[in-house]
Amino acid sequence: MPQRPCLMLTRPETESARFAEQAQAAGWRGSVMSAPLLEIVLLPLDVAALTGARTLVFTSQHAVSALSLATDARDWVVWAVGPRTAQAARAAGFAIVHQSGGDANALLDDLTHSPPLAPVVHLRGRHAASDIAAALRAQGQDASAVVCYEQVAQPLSAQAMARLRQGGHVVLPVFSPRSGRLLADAIAAIAPLPTRLHLVAISTAAANAATISPLASCHVAARPDARSMCDALATMQQTLEPLGKPR
Known part of the structure; x- marks a missing residue:
């Protein structure tokens, strides 16, 4: 059975935990992994x-x-x-x-x-x-x-690297240009990957800084806030799981 998309959160630990709660409250149905790239x-x-x-x-x-x-x-x-x-x-x-x-x-x-x-x-x-x-x-x-x-800056955790090598879909929220650059560098260091990567950025600047290649999709939040990021996640999940089931 296909695995559900994974929401991989690379913000500092406290912010990642808070956004995980917000995303799940807004309807995120996939798995969630915290992998902070900043302390x-x-x-x-x-x-x-x-x-x-x-x-x-x-x-x-x-x-x-x-x-x-x-x-x-x-x-x-x-x-x-x-x-x-x-x-x-x-x-x-x-x-x-x-x-x-x-x-x-x-x-x-x-x-x-x-x-x-x-x-x-x-x-x-x-x-x-x-x-x-x-x-x-x-x-x-x-x-x-x-x-x-x-x-x-922190290195990408072994758990996060293992998940990125598993395949399926991983959704990567990015909340700042610097965290986007750190994420792009971390992924480039372990590329190529079988996983389809999806970026959700809080701003165009953050999206442009996350020079991840290849990307399966990229969404930019309508406004630079958590609610708009959750809205973008919901749109992405509907694309990945149109019937509530993983592709």
Whole structure:
């Protein structure tokens, strides 16, 4: 009997577990495997770097965690990239939290049309798809960045490599350009594979970075959020299992 498609999640462990729950709640019927290609390591945050700041920009809940470990102060206005990060900021005790549309482009658009109270500090990871602070400075705003966590690359697990060599269908969600590049490199190292690989990307940039060849299919989410990723998964599963049965 053909095996069902496998959803292989390469985000950090906590994010993979959360998305697995979201995907299954949205109707994913195949198997799920967690195979993180990134590990999040919080860095010591020098609170002195925030002296004088009036607005903090968070593009990840990990930055909220790093700040929460460093200080109990919560007297900044916050701009958060999307709902998950905004929720983390509110849970951490911030009173004024502005939520953007889910990616750096939407955030920069909001910050351009509604200039924040300056100085602005962007708390970010070592690797970032967009330099928010530099973009704000180019507009004449007083902005700087503080790196407060690392996204450390991890090798593809032996379990994941074994599944990729089994054949059938494996669906690969990609949530950032960097994770797309890491995934493409990991798969290239064990190619050729008998498995039909399907990419679901949160953005065109993430899809373009995941230069996996050959791909059986590629879907880009309508919006850069988990719900749209689940919608794209549902569309893909309907193609792979039109009658609820594996091809």
